[in-house]
Amino acid sequence: MKTTRALVAVLLLSFGSGCPDDTGGTDEGPADLYVAEPPCVSQPETHVELLNACTSAQSVDKKPVLPLLRPDGTLPPLP
Amino acid sequence: MKSRFRATWLFVLGGLLFAQTVHAQPVCDDPVNLPNPIYLSVGDTQVNLMRELGAKLRAAEQITLIWRATGSCTNLDTLYGDVKMSGNFSYIPAGYDPQATPNPPVCSVPSSGVLADIANSIVFLEGCPTPKPNDVADIFGPVQSFAFVVPRASSQTAITAEEAYFVFGFGMAGKVTPWLDNNLLLGRPVTKGTVISIGASIGVPAGKWQGQKINLSQDLASQLAASPDPEKALGILGSEVYDSLRSTLKALAFRAYKQRRAYFTDSTAIAFDKQNVRDGHYHLWSYTHWLQKLDSMGKPRKAAARRVIDILVGNPVTPPATFESLDATVKVGLIPRCAMKVERKTEGGDFSLFQSDTPCGCYFDFKATGSTSCSACSEANPCKTGVCRHGYCEAR
Numbered sequence: 001m002k003t004t005r006a007l008v009a010v011l012l013l014s015f016g017s018g019c020p021d022d023t024g025g026t027d028e029g030p031a032d033l034y035v036a037e038p039p040c041v042s043q044p045e046t047h048v049e050l051l052n053a054c055t056s057a058q059s060v061d062k063k064p065v066l067p068l069l070r071p072d073g074t075l076p077p078l079p
Numbered sequence: 080m081k082s083r084f085r086a087t088w089l090f091v092l093g094g095l096l097f098a099q100t101v102h103a104q105p106v107c108d109d110p111v112n113l114p115n116p117i118y119l120s121v122g123d124t125q126v127n128l129m130r131e132l133g134a135k136l137r138a139a140e141q142i143t144l145i146w147r148a149t150g151s152c153t154n155l156d157t158l159y160g161d162v163k164m165s166g167n168f169s170y171i172p173a174g175y176d177p178q179a180t181p182n183p184p185v186c187s188v189p190s191s192g193v194l195a196d197i198a199n200s201i202v203f204l205e206g207c208p209t210p211k212p213n214d215v216a217d218i219f220g221p222v223q224s225f226a227f228v229v230p231r232a233s234s235q236t237a238i239t240a241e242e243a244y245f246v247f248g249f250g251m252a253g254k255v256t257p258w259l260d261n262n263l264l265l266g267r268p269v270t271k272g273t274v275i276s277i278g279a280s281i282g283v284p285a286g287k288w289q290g291q292k293i294n295l296s297q298d299l300a301s302q303l304a305a306s307p308d309p310e311k312a313l314g315i316l317g318s319e320v321y322d323s324l325r326s327t328l329k330a331l332a333f334r335a336y337k338q339r340r341a342y343f344t345d346s347t348a349i350a351f352d353k354q355n356v357r358d359g360h361y362h363l364w365s366y367t368h369w370l371q372k373l374d375s376m377g378k379p380r381k382a383a384a385r386r387v388i389d390i391l392v393g394n395p396v397t398p399p400a401t402f403e404s405l406d407a408t409v410k411v412g413l414i415p416r417c418a419m420k421v422e423r424k425t426e427g428g429d430f431s432l433f434q435s436d437t438p439c440g441c442y443f444d445f446k447a448t449g450s451t452s453c454s455a456c457s458e459a460n461p462c463k464t465g466v467c468r469h470g471y472c473e474a475r
Contacts, residue, residue, distance in 0.1 A: 038339075047429035050359030050421055051338040057355055058347040059340035060237035060332040067254040068245055075241065078248045078287050 107168055107186040107193070113143040117387050120157045120164065121199040122272050123148035123296050124223060124317030125367065130183060131407035132391060133171035139401045142387065145170040145186065148295075150270030151200040152207035158370055159212050163192025196384040200368040201272035201317070203426040206279070211370075216379065220367035220392045221413035224318040224344045224356045225277050226330035228300075230309035236348075237332040237341035238313075240362075243281040246313065250289030257310045264290025265299050265314035273315055276365045279427025280335065296320045304328055318344050319412030322351065335362035352448045353414050357440075359421035359430045367413065393417060393439070405439060405469065409446040418443035434475075441471035 040054035068076055107113060121129060126148055133144035145168045157164060165188045172184055201223050204211050211217060227238045235257070238246075245253030250261045258264060267274040269285040273296070278285045293299035299314050304327040306312035321330055330348070332341035342361050346354040355361035369388045372380040379385035389396045390404045393415050408415050418440045422433035441453030453471040456462045462472035 044359070045432060047359075047431070048337050050430045050432070051335055051362070052340075053359065055342075055355075055358070055360055056346070057342060057360060058332075059342050060334075062237045062239055062332075062334060062341055064239050064242045065256065066241055066245060068249065069241070075244055075282070078283060079252070 104167070105184070105186045107145050107170065107188045109186070112172070113145065113170055113186065115140075115142045115383060116145050116170075117142060117196045117381075117384050118164065118168070118193050119144060119146040119197045119199065120154040120195045121146050121148055121197075122151050122154065122201045122317075122367075124201055124273065124320055125199055126169070127177075127319055127323070127411040128391075128407060128413065129169070130171070130175075130177040130181075131410050133183075134175045134177050135402045135407060136387065136390070137171045137173060137175060142383065143171055144387075150268065151202050151272035151275065152209070152270040154195075154198040155200055155204065155207050155211070155370070156209055158195050158198035158372065159209055159215060161194055161372070164188060164195060165190050165192040194372075196371060196381050197388060198370045200370070202275045202279075202365050202368075204368060206272070206275040206426050207270075214373045214375075215370050216373055216385075218369045218371075218388050218392055218394075219416060220369050220388075221408045221415050222356060222364050222419060223272075223367050223413055224353065224361065224364040225273055226316055226318055226321055226344060226363065227277075227333060228303060228314050228316050228321055228328050228330050230304055230306050230312055231327055231329050232309035233312065233329060234310060235313075235329075235331060237334065239334040239341065240281045240336045240338075243277075243333075244283055247278075247281070247288045247290065248283040258313050260308065260311045261290050263306055263308060263312040265293055265303055265312070266290050267296075267299070267315065268292045268294060272365065273317055276426055277315055277363055279425075280362050282336075300324050300328060318353075318356075322412045325349075333361065333363055338362070350448070351412070352444065353412070356414060357418060357420050362427075365426060366416070393437075403469065405442060406446060409443055415439055415443065436475075437468060438473040438475065439469055441473055442469035445471065 041049040041052055042054050044050040044053040070076060105112060129144055129146050136142040136144060147164060147168050167185045167187055169183045170186050175183060204217060229235050242255050245255045246258045251259045266288045274285045274288060293302060296316055300316060300320060303312055303314040321328060330343060332343050334341035342355045344356050344361050345352050356364050369391060371384050371388065374380050386396055390400050393404055405415050417435040417438050419433055421430040423430055441451045444451040451471060455470060456467035456472050461467060465472040465474050
């Protein structure tokens with residue numbers, strides 16, 4: 001009985017891990033909000049692939065704060 | 080009384096004449112002490128190359144490089160319009176040692192002026208206002224990378240293209256922490272290749288940059304290193320200028336548009352291998368261009384100048400140079416095109432894969448880092464596979 005209750009609690013917690021206002025859910029369950037970073041490109045050919053090709057080089061993961069960025073993610077024109 | 084007065088004046092005049100003789104600046108037009116002169120107008124990021132290559136040319140071929148340093152667009156206008164140059168020029172004397180003498184001597188060109196034999200641009204020619212005339216040859220040279228740089232005391236490690244757009248396009252109004260003081264944003268005037276090239280990568284044309292405009296790279300570096308608020312200070316430099324100033328400055332990793340992570344020019348923040356420039360992980364670079372005038376038959380107006388350009392860019396020359404022409408390029412932090420794995424067609428433009436017909440990546444790795452995974456080779460010890468180039472077995 002205790003094991004069953006613990007299992008139910010774990011299941012309930014896992015389903016409740018999204019945002020309360022999450023509207024991405026479907027009848028089959030809540031949306032997975034985690035977006036994994038795409039894997040690096042092992043044999044790049046295009047410009048974007050070359051920029052993001054697999055490498056052993058040191059890199060920095062930066063998430064900048066950009067107050068003037070438009071809501072759609074585009075850049076405003078220069079003044 | 081009169082004789083004493085006269086004697087005094089003669090003594091004073093004699094002293095002045097002696098002082099002038101001792102400290103007179105040499106003239107550039109001195110065929111004995113400055114033989115076979117080649118006059119150049121180059122970007123100030125190329126001064127170290129002038130020193131290193133100039134020393135080799137002077138020792139091996141008795142060619143004297145005589146140059147002034149100014150902006151890419153000014154250099155081009157000087158050559159295009161046959162504008163005569165005058166004033167003080169740096170030059171390479173006999174026996175010059177670049178390590179022992181960081182600042183080469185100066186000679187003077189009279190006001191009647193001289194024409195430039197070679198002009199240099201560190202950006203694609205379209206980045207400058209004046210179109211190239213048909214009587215000018217443009218030879219692509221080694222790759223020059225650029226960096227956003229901060230004082231060593233700054234805690235910053237990276238900058239994204241979006242951040243740079245707001246910082247230098249809007250100044251403090253861009254609200255990108257910590258770079259919120261326009262007086263501590265150090266850029267360059269619009270004629271300088273550094274700001275033209277970086278501007279193309281971040282989408283801020285040179286004429287729109289906010290912050291200060293520092294004329295000389297070395298002055299910008301000094302001002303940055305001495306900044307009263309290291310955290311807010313941010314500048315731009317050519318990598319080969321920055322590489323010699325790593326004790327006081329720090330280059331930021333750069334994340335280009337559509338890129339997921341930020342990278343340094345080198346494989347690590349402290350390496351000198353320029354790996355990320357070579358393989359397309361680092362966006363801020365351009366080709367150096369070496370230009371000269373052609374005559375009415377389409378031939379170089381000065382054959383000796385064409386030889387200097389060919390040696391500089393690594394083209395074969397006849398008779399062959401008696402020194403390894405790539406050494407000076409690699410030593411000053413430039414990347415010969417034969418070591419590149421990507422190319423681009425426009426300033427700040429997209430990358431595409433590149434493989435040189437005469438690759439030199441093995442040699443570049445050895446000279447830049449002290450080691451290479453490639454096999455050594457020679458006439459007596461040929462390659463089992465590939466082609467022996469500069470003493471190492473390249474893929475082709």
